[in-house]
Amino acid sequence: MEKVIWTKKDLLGIEYLSREEIELILYTAQSFKEVTTRQIKKVPALRGKTVVNLFYEPSTRTRISFELAAKRLSADVINVAIEASSVRKGETLIDTGRNIEALNIDIIVVRHNCSGAPNILSRSVAASVVNAGDGWHEHPTQALLDVFTLKSKLGHIDGLKVSIIGDIAHSRVARSNIWALGKLGAAVTVCAPKMLIPEGIEKIGAKVTNDLDEALEGADAINVLRMQFERDSVVAFPSKLEYFKQYGITRDRLEKCKKNIVVMHPGPINRGIEMSSEVADGQNSVILEQVTNGIAVRMAVLYLVSHAKKRREQEKV
Amino acid sequence: MTLKEKTKILDKESMDRTLERIAHEIIERIKSIDEIALVGIKNRGAHLGVRLADKIKNISGSRPLVGALDITLYRDDLTQVSEQPVVHATEIDFDIEGKKIILVDDVLFTGRTIRCALDALVDFGRPGQIQLAVLIDRGHRELPIRADYVGKNVPTSNKEVVEVKLSEVDGKDEVVICEKTE
Numbered sequence: 001m002e003k004v005i006w007t008k009k010d011l012l013g014i015e016y017l018s019r020e021e022i023e024l025i026l027y028t029a030q031s032f033k034e035v036t037t038r039q040i041k042k043v044p045a046l047r048g049k050t051v052v053n054l055f056y057e058p059s060t061r062t063r064i065s066f067e068l069a070a071k072r073l074s075a076d077v078i079n080v081a082i083e084a085s086s087v088r089k090g091e092t093l094i095d096t097g098r099n100i101e102a103l104n105i106d107i108i109v110v111r112h113n114c115s116g117a118p119n120i121l122s123r124s125v126a127a128s129v130v131n132a133g134d135g136w137h138e139h140p141t142q143a144l145l146d147v148f149t150l151k152s153k154l155g156h157i158d159g160l161k162v163s164i165i166g167d168i169a170h171s172r173v174a175r176s177n178i179w180a181l182g183k184l185g186a187a188v189t190v191c192a193p194k195m196l197i198p199e200g201i202e203k204i205g206a207k208v209t210n211d212l213d214e215a216l217e218g219a220d221a222i223n224v225l226r227m228q229f230e231r232d233s234v235v236a237f238p239s240k241l242e243y244f245k246q247y248g249i250t251r252d253r254l255e256k257c258k259k260n261i262v263v264m265h266p267g268p269i270n271r272g273i274e275m276s277s278e279v280a281d282g283q284n285s286v287i288l289e290q291v292t293n294g295i296a297v298r299m300a301v302l303y304l305v306s307h308a309k310k311r312r313e314q315e316k317v
Numbered sequence: 318m319t320l321k322e323k324t325k326i327l328d329k330e331s332m333d334r335t336l337e338r339i340a341h342e343i344i345e346r347i348k349s350i351d352e353i354a355l356v357g358i359k360n361r362g363a364h365l366g367v368r369l370a371d372k373i374k375n376i377s378g379s380r381p382l383v384g385a386l387d388i389t390l391y392r393d394d395l396t397q398v399s400e401q402p403v404v405h406a407t408e409i410d411f412d413i414e415g416k417k418i419i420l421v422d423d424v425l426f427t428g429r430t431i432r433c434a435l436d437a438l439v440d441f442g443r444p445g446q447i448q449l450a451v452l453i454d455r456g457h458r459e460l461p462i463r464a465d466y467v468g469k470n471v472p473t474s475n476k477e478v479v480e481v482k483l484s485e486v487d488g489k490d491e492v493v494i495c496e497k498t499e
Contacts, residue, residue, distance in 0.1 A: 005400050031404040040440040043390040307401035
């Protein structure tokens with residue numbers, strides 16, 4: 001770990017990271033996890049830095065997780081609620097970014113409904129940009145906390161069989177997970193009804209199946225994605241009950257799997273649609289551990305990217 | 318910049334004797350082993366902490382609590398160093414409340430590492446007392462900090478570097494003074 005040096009200003013997606021960089025984030029997160037278990041859950045590493053949470057899409061858990069992570073590093077945090085901001089008055093993303101920067105902000109955490117928005121933002125500001133989910137593109141910190149949780153459960157990622165089940169087409173979590181697991185040496189299968197498998201997903205390293213039993217057989221872990229019935233674009237499946245029958249994870253189905261199979265879900269869960277309550281609250285579920293680990297992982301990311309700006313300031317001198 | 322080895326100050330045997338003496342000094346000043354805990358500063362201080370604990374056990378029959386502290390997040394030069402230092406885990410799995418904590422490090426130099434360690438330690442609770450044990454004190458303090466137990470006082474110049482090598486990390490036990498050459 002000593003030899004890997006983090007040089008990136010931003011975290012835009014897992015696609016752009018090397019295996020060593022992913023491992024450095026996981027290693028750093030392990031150290032921060034200890035901090036989150038102390039009585040005083042705070043370290044002064046980002047004292048005097050300012051983090052802005054710029055969320056163009058509603059989010060509670062990711063925003064809270066980033067906010068807690070920044071606060072536990074002693075950074076100051078500002079949450080920008082887009083409904084109340086000048087974006088409603090027609091300001092562009094780049095202008096918003098530059099204005100935030102004029103306020104001497106160090107890190108912008110951005111969630112946007114357009115794929116690639118963080119990439120555009122990162123090119124127009126000197127501050128570090130952390131992607132908290134962009135369109136159907138990537139949600140890198142979710143994938144990092146998923147592999148972190150998996151690694152702490154099973155000890156390693158290399159050689160694992162992991163199946164991602166659910167709405168792959170509209171899922172940035174799926175995409176980031178495929179990249180992360182692939183780079184760390186796991187074999188990834190995605191499983192969903194045909195209409196929810198995006199074209200070309202196998203090109204980024206996932207095996208595709210429409211058969212749940214095939215996806216579960218021999219799997220060391222499953223990551224069950226949320227069916228986003230609230231989105232208008234999801235008309236791909238006739239009924240929730242029908243989906244649960246064919247793709248829902250139940251105790252019966254789990255009993256045929258590997259005994260220690262790890263069940264993950266990025267939340268929020270639709271109980272009785274993606275999985276039954278028995279499974280969600282069962283022994284194999286690590287869903288709440290994922291939430292806990294999210295803070296440590298995001299602390300690690302903020303800590304690592306915060307340095308890039310410093311480095312460039314030094315180069316200027 | 319390269320380092321040129323100048324003098325060897327400690328070899329395997331003398332390092333062992335030095336640690337043995339520190340262990341005796343620690344025992345001399347306490348009533349019972351239960352009242353103390355050793356906390357080594359990562360990386361090499363942590364290994365020295367374990368060695369001292371083993372020696373205290375050999376002499377007194379009971380082994381004190383041992384922990385390891387990573388001070389990276391408390392460094393006052395985080396905004397100045399050119400590479401973000403790797404953060405290692407802190408391992409203190411006991412309650413430090415009211416305990417007499419003996420910090421252990423390999424080299425005492427400017428005192429800034431110890432300042433960080435003090436900050437880090439009080440985030441774990443309120444120790445009854447904090448003391449400091451170091452293998453080498455090389456002078457050049459920038460803060461009002463001194464050690465309670467010193468293995469060896471070594472006068473050095475600012476151009477020199479004190480390298481402590483431990484078998485756990487470096488494959489052998491020795492302390493050498495090196496000189497920076499361009």
